[in-house]
Amino acid sequence: MQEWARELGFSQIGVAGVDLSAAEPGLAAWLEQGFHGDMHYMASHGMKRARPAELVPGTVSVITARMDYLPRDTARDAPGGWQAAELSRLQRPHEGIVSVYARGRDYHKVLRARLQKLSDRIAEAIGPFGHRVFTDSAPVLEAELAARSGQGWRGKHTLVLNREAGSMFFLGEIYVDIALPQSEPVTPHCGSCSACIDICPTQAIVAPHRVDARRCISYLTIEHAGPIPVELRPLMGNRIYGCDDCQLICPWNKFAQVSRLPDFDERKGLSGQQLAHLFAWDEATFLRMTEGGPIRRIGHERWLRNVAVALGNALRATGDGALRAALQSRAEDASALVREHVGWALDAA
Template identity: 55%
Template sequence: MPLSTHFSTQDESKLRAWLGDKAGELGFDGLRITDTQLGVASERLQEWLAEGRHGHMEYMQRHADLRSDPQLLVPGTVRVICVTMNYLPQESDFELEWKRLEDPMQAVVSMYARGRDYHKVLRNRLQEFAKAIEEKIGAFGYRVFTDSAPLMEVELARKAGLGWRGKHTLLLNRESGSTFFLGEILVDVPLPIDQETEEHCGSCTSCIDVCPTRAITAPYQLDARRCISYLTIENPEAIPVEFRRAMGNRVYGCDDCQLICPWNKFAKRTQLPDFAQRHGLGQASLLHLWSWTEAEFEQRHEGSAIRRIGYGRWRRNLAVAMGNALASPIVSYQDKAGIRKALGEGMATADAMVTEHIQWALEHSF
């Protein structure tokens, strides 16, 4: 389909090449284009919601109709420009990440959240990209997104050919594994469409087998209510007792299914300083993070995705991890004494939810 009567096939080809080059200049690592037809993915979303697997993420239910059709979200949309941006910090080392998970005194924060809030980074660059396109082809209708609206991002990116959906439900590609963010520009310009890519998971079930809480209930099936990322971030209530031991020392998110994935041996380090870890979040101990006051939490997480969970959930998550450290046979008596002291002192200013988690940590430490 031509862009207009003024665009020849050669013009379209040149524009497509320019889009890829410009995306690279702006720090994006991949770009593909697709239409708005989501097919059976919309039906699968409805089934997932009907089973209640979204937990407390009511926004998923509220805007399910918009998720099913980008044209309802932004009327006039005919194409979706999908991009990826690698986030793995330069200093990241998967072997060291596994070792930190085995050290109960360490506080493990998901790798994607150790730097600046990706929402802001991608949104600003997508907006800049859209403005550049406007300068190139003239005024057109568009809207940019990055995990900020009811949009089936993974499905659109898969359909556009940026990768395939892994059995853990994340997008995978052969060039950089799964350690990238997704962004989209919904446009009213009929750009040429890219082709889907083949799946390459084969018979591998590593991500399913490694999940601490068995949240991946079957290939391509995720029960968010069991997922540590959901429990530590989206869940506003008490963490169910049945999952507290399995959380280990994970205090914000969980990377296990990505750390174990064979395709992530190709994971690319980001070239952007925005995603470099801040405040030592890649090496921090539980006691160090527990020592932060609410004011310190707000200040140190300014511009971070972590800030949005609030101080209460942050302390809730840390209390569970500290309880697991108290129950660990490899933690020294001296370290356990330090944890008990810190938890006891924290009780004085804790709200009801954090208090319950502190009590659990102290009472179930043997």
């Protein structure tokens, strides 16, 4: 099965059991503290997220898979390595930063299709069996299942870390109604390191293995639909979709692997672009430039909201009149959400 998976572009597969009861208290506490923010779907399914057999009746095993996603043209030989090259974008305030994973094709589509192909290969070998594939698309404790099945250990930023691949990979699952031998979990190797906690721009990692999504820039720029809290806007810098800081600083990501698929290659027009240029996109341009990618899901209005905040931060840092002109071009935007963030950006500078 590992060979089939590699042929389909996966880096590793494992098998986990369905008894995740030990994870339920932590999930309940996280929800009770409101750390999920506006992600109401996290709470609406209750403990079903930790109970695979309730989500898909008949499930007795979970096949987990991971797929590396670093673009093939990643600057691995850059001074200080690819992580330093990515972090250096923060020193270019006019440039909009899109999270590495979002620069290519939508991973949901890539993994879901290939997980289904893997399921078909298994069925050819053993006969028809009950299954359902998932990729960040249902109430599934992905990181917990990945850790239990030997894909890696949970880092202090809550992401899964692998000694040979860091954390730059996507996760997917196949819930199956057949009993399979479970993979052995691996031991954690974070030790006393707190680099991910220390670097978080908004201090969203409130304790080791505990993230308050309401403060996380990835949540604020992607999941959160309304106004971004005023006190967090200056901390966002020039990050306009997602945030990779906790991964970029992690020592294990010097081992991150480049994807073997062209799907995650950087699309022209998304990476290294000037904020003023991105802010000028009308909705038709936004839809065209993000077609088939994950960014499209936030919509044009939230895109402009995010870029407006970054423009305000860049204007404050540089005093560049061109940035002010870009913001003023949307001071009377049809969207109240956009107008509010443009107003803040102009006033804050």
